[in-house]
Amino acid sequence: MLICRSNNLSSTLISVTLLAIVIVVAVSYASNGLSLLSLPASPLSWRWPSSTLSFPSSTNLDHSPPPAPPRLNPKTALYSMFNCDSDSCKKQNGKMNREVNKLIKELKDETMLRRNKKRDKKLEKVEAELAGARVLMRDAATRKHNNSSSSPVDDPDYVPNGNIYRNPYLFHRSYLLMEKLLKVYIYEEGEPPLFHKGPTFDIYSTEGVFLNLIEKDPHFRIFDPDRAHVFFLPFSVTMILNYLFDPIIRDKAVLERVIGDYVHIVSSRYPYWNQSLGSNHFMIACHDWGPRASWSVHSLYFTSIRLLCNANTSEYFNPRKDASIPQINLHRDEPTMVPGGLPASNRTTLAFFAGNEFHGKIRPLVFQYWKDKDEDILVYDRVPKNVSYHEMMHTSRFCLCPSGYEVASPRIVEAIYAECVPVLISQNYVLPFSDVLNWDAFSVRVPVSEIPNLKRILLGISDDEYTRLHENVKRAQRHFLVNNPAKRYDIYHMILHSLWLRRLNLNIYG
Ligand SMILES: *[C@@H]1O[C@H](CO)[C@@H](O)[C@H](O)[C@H]1NC(C)=O
Numbered sequence: 278m279l280i281c282r283s284n285n286l287s288s289t290l291i292s293v294t295l296l297a298i299v300i301v302v303a304v305s306y307a308s309n310g311l312s313l314l315s316l317p318a319s320p321l322s323w324r325w326p327s328s329t330l331s332f333p334s335s336t337n338l339d340h341s342p343p344p345a346p347p348r349l350n351p352k353t354a355l356y357s358m359f360n361c362d363s364d365s366c367k368k369q370n371g372k373m374n375r376e377v378n379k380l381i382k383e384l385k386d387e388t389m390l391r392r393n394k395k396r397d398k399k400l401e402k403v404e405a406e407l408a409g410a411r412v413l414m415r416d417a418a419t420r421k422h423n424n425s426s427s428s429p430v431d432d433p434d435y436v437p438n439g440n441i442y443r444n445p446y447l448f449h450r451s452y453l454l455m456e457k458l459l460k461v462y463i464y465e466e467g468e469p470p471l472f473h474k475g476p477t478f479d480i481y482s483t484e485g486v487f488l489n490l491i492e493k494d495p496h497f498r499i500f501d502p503d504r505a506h507v508f509f510l511p512f513s514v515t516m517i518l519n520y521l522f523d524p525i526i527r528d529k530a531v532l533e534r535v536i537g538d539y540v541h542i543v544s545s546r547y548p549y550w551n552q553s554l555g556s557n558h559f560m561i562a563c564h565d566w567g568p569r570a571s572w573s574v575h576s577l578y579f580t581s582i583r584l585l586c587n588a589n590t591s592e593y594f595n596p597r598k599d600a601s602i603p604q605i606n607l608h609r610d611e612p613t614m615v616p617g618g619l620p621a622s623n624r625t626t627l628a629f630f631a632g633n634e635f636h637g638k639i640r641p642l643v644f645q646y647w648k649d650k651d652e653d654i655l656v657y658d659r660v661p662k663n664v665s666y667h668e669m670m671h672t673s674r675f676c677l678c679p680s681g682y683e684v685a686s687p688r689i690v691e692a693i694y695a696e697c698v699p700v701l702i703s704q705n706y707v708l709p710f711s712d713v714l715n716w717d718a719f720s721v722r723v724p725v726s727e728i729p730n731l732k733r734i735l736l737g738i739s740d741d742e743y744t745r746l747h748e749n750v751k752r753a754q755r756h757f758l759v760n761n762p763a764k765r766y767d768i769y770h771m772i773l774h775s776l777w778l779r780r781l782n783l784n785i786y787g
């Protein structure tokens with residue numbers, strides 16, 4: 278899973294890679310509007326207004342906004358940018374460096390090639406439609422009254438609750454535009470169970486929920502690829518591992534082979550992948566190995582849209598093009614997934630956690646400071662016989678959600694369902710839907726270094742403030758609910774909306 282062991286190193290790698298893309302854009306921009314990715318490009322291209330629907334700029338995000346594209350000489354810059362300076366870096370990342378260098382060269386060659394290519398008329402039309410949507414969104418973003426009661430549109434399903442959104446009015450407009458315009462093409466190649474189907478229970482079920490719903494979606498799915506905004510690669514990382522990964526032989530490369538073959542097939546059979554170097558294509562994965570799975574195809578990793586539960590910025594998760602999706606643990610017999618819990622004033626336990634102590638690096642700290650240490654903060658590896666996990670989630674004021682092996686934790690959604698205010702303890706994690714949701718309105722974020730002060734922090738939240746957080750958890754709940762068939766504004770539609778925003782952020786013809 279680890280592509281790069283050291284944190285410092287990996288953040289250098291990220292910024293270098295981002296820079297690589299910036300430069301590819303800069304180069305293509307300089308060579309007359311042939312840019313492949315317009316994301317961080319020129320001031321002329323449209324971007325999210327930074328004060329409103331911007332991507333999270335929170336503390337531990339490794340992506341500081343990219344600097345203005347440097348006008349470097351591509352002949353030298355493109356090749357020198359990915360050098361590791363230290364010997365240990367060279368040793369550890371020789372393979373990675375070679376791969377990334379190769380990708381950059383490919384991107385450059387492709388961009389140069391494009392100069393002489395005729396633009397595709399159908400893609401130009403799709404791009405024009407998106408350009409229109411961007412203009413409408415930009416207008417919405419600059420409106421004075423951005424609360425949704427000022428929305429001219431009558432929408433019985435939309436309850437304006439300013440707090441939980443970064444900008445409720447803009448979100449609403451964007452959502453409605455998505456409903457009106459977004460068209461998804463699903464490649465038909467591939468057979469179930471590895472393709473077109475996903476897990477429907479257990480901790481990776483978000484992958485399955487999305488796959489299974491989009492396959493039968495009568496509204497967003499279209500069968501004419503020439504009109505599509507985005508192209509779905511319908512493989513399930515979890516299913517591939519369930520069926521093809523032998524726990525004894527442990528050949529992890531099986532995943533990369535299946536996915537590599539798949540992209541090879543669709544990119545040789547259809548023109549769409551090559552037209553955009555995969556940037557308007559997307560995949561979804563909730564499995565821990567989701568990021569790794571996409572590595573075998575470099576443009577899938579660095580340019581395609583990846584919807585991932587494991588949204589770890591230290592593993593090249595890039596919130597400008599990738600979207601974080603919630604992890605949900607759906608049970609076969611799903612009693613804990615029925616939303617609801619005690620009112621704020623009836624919650625008596627201050628904080629609760631139960632789970633394996635030895636998953637990852639954060640949980641051992643939580644256990645070290647809080648297991649059997651305090652009667653208000655209950656931390657268990659196994660809940661005792663006289664304690665019900667389900668009941669504790671429903672009666673505690675706060676539910677601790679430390680990262681385990683991976684940044685995402687299904688407890689976050691579990692807490693939201695149980696109307697328990699989640700306490701997020703993670704590093705390098707981009708929170709799900711944080712491009713539109715204001716997580717600070719319905720959760721508490723505690724940095725890892727503050728774990729010893731957890732009790733003080735939680736007791737420092739006044740009753741009024743707690744009641745507000747609790748109310749907001751209930752308001753945010755609908756965006757995390759799984760429905761079959763799907764309902765407006767539920768988890769499925771929020772995932773689609775994340776996809777819509779990423780596609781709006783991409784301008785293939787620059
Ligand atoms: C929302 O906008 C309307 C104007 O359209 C204004 O009258 C109202 O006070 C605003 N509500 C809030 C909560 O800001």
Ligand SMILES: *[C@@H]1O[C@H](CO)[C@@H](O)[C@H](O)[C@H]1NC(C)=O
Nearest residue numbers: 328329420421423443444445
């Ligand atoms: C809503 O609009 C007001 C007034 O223009 C602005 O101060 C505020 O930052 C906006 N809120 C958001 C979430 O963009």
Ligand SMILES: *[C@@H]1O[C@H](CO)[C@@H](O)[C@H](O)[C@H]1NC(C)=O
Nearest residue numbers: 544545546547548549550551
């Ligand atoms: C796309 O590019 C690849 C690699 O250059 C090539 O093998 C493939 O034939 C191309 N696909 C189409 C449809 O032209």
Ligand SMILES: *[C@@H]1O[C@H](CO)[C@@H](O)[C@H](O)[C@H]1NC(C)=O
Nearest residue numbers: 618619620621622623624672
């Ligand atoms: C909450 O507590 C109040 C007062 O103690 C009690 O009357 C009420 O029944 C409780 N509600 C629930 C849902 O337990």
Ligand SMILES: *[C@@H]1O[C@H](CO)[C@@H](O)[C@H](O)[C@H]1NC(C)=O
Nearest residue numbers: 652655661662663664665669
């Ligand atoms: C469970 O039992 C233990 C010891 O018997 C006791 O200390 C604890 O308070 C009990 N917990 C609950 C929730 O009843």
Ligand SMILES: *[C@@H]1O[C@H](CO)[C@@H](O)[C@H](O)[C@H]1NC(C)=O
Nearest residue numbers: 279589591592680682683684
């Ligand atoms: C995030 O990725 C980095 C780099 O691979 C890794 O060291 C770290 O443990 C990951 N975080 C979690 C919680 O898995």
